[in-house]
Amino acid sequence: MIKKVIIILNDDEFYDDAQLLARSFFARASVERVKEERKESGFVPQKTVEISSDGETVYLRLDGLVPSVGSMSLTRGQIHDIFKRAMYKDISASTGITLPWGFLTGVKPAKRITEILKKNPNIDEETARRKFEAAYMVRPDKSRLAYEVAKNEEKILTALHKERDFSIYLGIPFCPSVCSYCSFGSLPVNSVSEADIESYIDALCYEIKEVARMTRDKYSGLGAVYIGGGTPITLGEPHLERVLDTFISEFGVENALEFTVEAGRPDAFTKAKLKLLKEKGVTRISVNPQSMNEATLKRIGRNHTTEDVRDAFKLARDLGFDNINTDIILALPGEGPKEVAETAEEIRALAPESLTVHSLAIKRAAAMDNKSLPADLTAEDMEKMTAETVRLADELEMQPYYMYRQQNMAGNLENVGYAKEGRECLYNIVIMEEVQDIIALGCGASSKFIFDDGRIERAVNVKSLKDYIERTDEMIERKRRLL
Numbered sequence: 001m002i003k004k005v006i007i008i009l010n011d012d013e014f015y016d017d018a019q020l021l022a023r024s025f026f027a028r029a030s031v032e033r034v035k036e037e038r039k040e041s042g043f044v045p046q047k048t049v050e051i052s053s054d055g056e057t058v059y060l061r062l063d064g065l066v067p068s069v070g071s072m073s074l075t076r077g078q079i080h081d082i083f084k085r086a087m088y089k090d091i092s093a094s095t096g097i098t099l100p101w102g103f104l105t106g107v108k109p110a111k112r113i114t115e116i117l118k119k120n121p122n123i124d125e126e127t128a129r130r131k132f133e134a135a136y137m138v139r140p141d142k143s144r145l146a147y148e149v150a151k152n153e154e155k156i157l158t159a160l161h162k163e164r165d166f167s168i169y170l171g172i173p174f175c176p177s178v179c180s181y182c183s184f185g186s187l188p189v190n191s192v193s194e195a196d197i198e199s200y201i202d203a204l205c206y207e208i209k210e211v212a213r214m215t216r217d218k219y220s221g222l223g224a225v226y227i228g229g230g231t232p233i234t235l236g237e238p239h240l241e242r243v244l245d246t247f248i249s250e251f252g253v254e255n256a257l258e259f260t261v262e263a264g265r266p267d268a269f270t271k272a273k274l275k276l277l278k279e280k281g282v283t284r285i286s287v288n289p290q291s292m293n294e295a296t297l298k299r300i301g302r303n304h305t306t307e308d309v310r311d312a313f314k315l316a317r318d319l320g321f322d323n324i325n326t327d328i329i330l331a332l333p334g335e336g337p338k339e340v341a342e343t344a345e346e347i348r349a350l351a352p353e354s355l356t357v358h359s360l361a362i363k364r365a366a367a368m369d370n371k372s373l374p375a376d377l378t379a380e381d382m383e384k385m386t387a388e389t390v391r392l393a394d395e396l397e398m399q400p401y402y403m404y405r406q407q408n409m410a411g412n413l414e415n416v417g418y419a420k421e422g423r424e425c426l427y428n429i430v431i432m433e434e435v436q437d438i439i440a441l442g443c444g445a446s447s448k449f450i451f452d453d454g455r456i457e458r459a460v461n462v463k464s465l466k467d468y469i470e471r472t473d474e475m476i477e478r479k480r481r482l483l
């Protein structure tokens with residue numbers, strides 16, 4: 001197995017492309033860069049791609065692939081695509097590996113097909129997909145997915161008053177326990193004192209009031225509202241009620257097009273809290289098992305059982321929630337196609353309105369590192385697991401409506417949101433498509449402002465609980481400057 005990739009590249013302009021693509025081919029390897037050819041045990045790579053005799057190190061000698069474009073009038077993006085295409089072809093020819101998304105390294109593949117459709121408004125699906133496949137060496141099944149997402153997104157976006165409205169995100173950074181793959185910086189609730197939770201609620205309610213005042217005359221209406229984190233319902237009822245009441249009255253949330261609470265972890269569900277969400281007008285919640293395999297749940301540090309998932313679902317249904325999302329993750333440690341098939345079977349019985357399928361992505365901030373990616377999982381296993389989730393979405397009569405990719409994703413795949421018609425999460429689309437301002441409140445929350453000239457500016461709240469509590473005015477000021 002390849003353990004190390006050494007990129008030999010002097011040109012700084014193309015290093016990001018090189019390392020992203022190298023990581024896509026060799027997900028479990030560490031990546032190192034040298035600017036000169038290096039002799040290791042007398043070995044000097046001669047070709048673009050050379051693998052050491054023990055099969056553990058790949059040398060990528062890439063300066064020869066840097067395009068010399070001379071007077072050709074190409075955009076920067078096109079020049080980078082020339083480099084990536086050449087690199088992709090050489091690695092692929094040397095290793096026999098192909099990637100589902102070809103050399104596309106961006107986070108929003110559907111955006112590329114939307115661009116093709118905008119440039120060629122009269123082309124049919126087949127032609128648009130062929131153009132997309134040829135442009136980035138994308139596999140046909142992935143071009144179909146990108147096309148479906150692009151078309152569904154377009155349909156949903158027409159329902160939004162894009163420019164005049166705004167959306168809101170509110171973050172509660174506590175969870176019952178921390179999952180081993182978590183990179184959100186969520187805090188296990190029992191590690192935080194009651195006094196600190198109280199102070200956080202005070203600071204958050206203060207930020208809500210101040211920011212609501214600043215936005216009152218600026219927008220004509222409210223698009224999507226999303227409370228996430230963390231696990232918002234980790235808060236005790238009095239705190240949850242205080243936050244909801246302040247938030248709803250200050251922003252007029254009852255007029256929003258959608259009000260989601262990522263209830264999330266089944267171990268935080270209680271009848272009283274769910275009742276509270278229902279009474280406060282929440283229209284959409286999520287119940288996130290990630291896996292319906294008991295051993296996996298323990299392995300990844302989630303304190304709940306599969307029975308808790310079923311109970312949480314039943315509770316939500318009994319209280320009248322008719323728009324429930326379910327998150328699952330592919331390639332969790334110890335899982336393969338068999339475990340994913342079992343999870344799919346259980347989700348089928350729960351029959352949620354939407355389903356979000358993630359492929360495990362290892363982030364620096366997580367306790368897990370990329371060596372935790374299941375070693376014996378083959379590309380074929382990843383395909384089988386994906387096919388299982390596509391079948392599940394199909395049986396539940398859902399369509400893919402949003403998608404994004406991350407670095408270090410298992411199998412180089414994608415995260416896909418599926419939903420029954422009319423049950424899509426608007427907030428997911430707003431955040432992906434950057435079509436209206438998002439005001440984000442709470443610890444670590446990131447606001448996004450879209451300007452008429454296409455400029456996008458962010459105002460990011462600090463991640464540390466202590467800093468957020470002490471510097472709430474500064475967080476408010478960061479938004480005031482951009483409003």
Ligand code: SF4
Nearest residue numbers: 175178179182186230
């Ligand atoms: S439930 Fe989500 S936010 Fe909480 S620890 Fe797990 S991954 Fe992180």
